[in-house]
Amino acid sequence: MSLPSPAVAVPRWDRPNALTFILTVLALAFLVWSFSNVGLSWERMQRGFPALGSILDRMFPPDLERLPQILRSLLITFQMALVGCVLGLILAFPLAILAADGLSPHPVIKQLARGLIAFFRTVPDLVWALLFVIAVGLGPAAGVMAIMVDKIGFAGRFFAEAMEEVDKGPQEALAAIGATRSGLIFSAVVPQALPSFIATSLFSLEKAVRGSVILGLVGAGGIGVELKVAFDLFDYDTAATIIIAVFLLVVLVEQVSNRVRKRLL
Amino acid sequence: MALALALPDESLIEALTPALRIQGLRKAFGARTILDGLDLEVEPGTAVALIGANGAGKSTLLRMLVRLIEPDAGQMTLLGEAVTELAPGPLRTFRRRVGIVFQRHNLVGRLSALSNVLHGVQARKSGPRTWLQALAPAADRAEALACLAEVGLADRALQRADSLSGGQSQRVAIARMLMQRPEFILADEPDASLDPRSGEEIMDLLYRLAKDKGLTLIVISHRLEHTIRYSDRIVGLADGRITLDRPSRQADPRHLRQFFTGRDHEE
Known part of the structure; x- marks a missing residue:
């Protein structure tokens, strides 16, 4: 008896059901509509690229006259990121315990903690910065608080x-010998989760350093304020110095973070 | 005064009271009956080997003794406590008196052997000074080191648990159990997943420690020779009941083998 040819016997594609087909068509239609709705056009791009070229042209050579002030702001930015990140990580840890399966003292507390972490995570840090600028005024303190809340959401989930x-x-x-809940957590759980905690903490710091630059744009202190002022005054060569300085800081933090991660994990 | 003289010596009462008394213990998982009215008494200081085919209910019985599994019916008295009657709080306190050695060593791999042993102190203490050997009070640290020395691993105290061999890991788990200062030991296949030599060493160690400290031991092993050599009494489980109970020295290996293969083993 000859077997049917496999190429004939096995269909290449699953036949989609009606619902899948309709949803796919709707998704594609939405994508096309999105392209037209965002005002992206060939003409605008043709006009935009030369303008971008002109800005880049005016950026170089970067103006180093304000370098000391820029470095001071950069230091503040880093410190803002560091303090915000550390505070966020410290607060994320107990919240993560309350949110973790098997460690949370009560299902209601677990759901509340998870809800809080999800809320902190889903609201962008820029929105937190706007809120804290209103609450505590312009300056790095608002930035620290925005980063802190953002990191509670980020690290809380991963912790x-x-x-x-x-x-x-x-x-x-340990449960079998009657150890307490804190005993279980700090003797059996935390030591095992430590490599993951360290990795998450270092990613948080990298993320905080990158994010802290943007926060300055809404008045939350640091180098972002300098960047906004430079652009507002069409001082593009100073802006170039700031962008390069930020780039170097982010690269430096990532490099150090990678090294620490490799060494500890 | 006269009344006091009439009472027997307290240590004599203790010696005569069984360390474990089980009456009419029943357990079923769905339609499948595992234990069907089991009765057992164990004298203090005795090493009992529990044997039976796979699924005979040996591990279930062992776990039920500290109510890691709840029985359906029956009475259990362990170390003078009516285990079946204990509320969650007293049950937790009671469990501290019973040392358990599992087949899996359940060590924290990233911590040192000494920190893992120190964790045994959590049976009677809590707080940050019980979490890591570096934070521990000098007395607890010394006790943990002494427990490691008892299992022959004092020279590995600061070695990470995940770098130890299977046999060494099981020794650390036993040292952690000693740190707990147990009054009764339950060992569920401590020699499984170890090579024959390490398995033998672990069984020898457990038996010797139990004898040296006068502790009652109930051990499950799937190795016939270990069962005979490292116990005083052999109890065979089949069809939810005890169908064999005799001193280890009088045990007939051919008869015992039936309990390991699951064939007919009524006495």
């Missing part, structure tokens, strides 16, 4: 996941 994924054996062994 909780890391603690949920550890081997449960050591916890069970």
Whole structure:
């Protein structure tokens, strides 16, 4: 008996059902509409690229006259990111315990903690910065608080996941001898989740340094304020110095972070 | 005064009271009956080997003794406590008196052997000074080191647990159990997943420690020779009941083998 040819017997594609087909068509239609709605046109791009070229032309050579002031602002930016990040990580840890499966003291508390983390994470840091500028006034303090809240959301989720994924054996062994909840967490869970905590903390710092530049644009202190002023005054060569300085800071932080990660993990 | 003289010595009462008494213990998982009215008494200081085919309910029985699994019916008295009656709080306190050695060592791989042993102190203490050997009070640290020395691993105290061999890891787990200062030891296949030599060393260590400290031991092993050599009494489980109970020295290996293969083993 001859077998049917596999090429004939096995269909190349699954036939989509009606709902999948309609949803696909609607998604494609939405994508096309989005392109037309955002005002992206060939003419605008043709006009835009030469203008961008002209700005770049005016940026070089960068003006180093205000370099000391720029470096001071850059330092403030980094310190803002560092302090905001550290505060966020410190607060994220207990919240992550309350949100983690198997560690949270009560299902209601777990849902509340998860809700809070999700809320902090989904609202962009720029929105937090706008709120804190109104609350505590212009300057780095608003930036620190915005970064802190953003990092509670970011690290809280990853800390909780890391603690949920550890081997449960050591916890069970300690639970069997009547260890307390804090004993289980700090003896069996945290040591196992530590590499993940460190990785998340370093990513948080990198993210905070990048984010802290933008926060300045809404008045939350740091180098962002300098950048906005330079652009507002068409002082493009100073803006170039600031952009390069920011670029070097971000690269430096990423490099150091990579090295620390490799060494510790 | 006269009344006091009439009472027997307290240590004599303790020696005569069984360390474990089980009456009519029942457990079923769905339609499948695992334990069907099991009765057992174990004298203090005895090493009992529990044998039975796979699924005979040995591990279930062991876990039920500290209510990691809840029985359906029956009474259990362990170390003078009516285990079946204990509320969650007293149950937690009671569990501190029972050392358990599992097949899996359940160590925290990233911590040193010494920190893992120190964790045993959490049976009677709590707080940051019980989390890591570096934070521990000198007395606890010394005790943890002494426990490691008892299992022959004092020279590996600061080695990370995940760099130890299977046999060494099981020794650290036993040292952690000693740190707990248990009054009763339950060991569920401590020699499984170890090579024959390491398995034998672990069984020898457990038996010797139990004898040296006068502790009651209930051990499950799937190795016949270990069962005979490292116990005083062999109890065989089949069809939810005890169908064999005799001193280890009088055990007939051919008869015992039936319990390991799951064939007919009524006495």
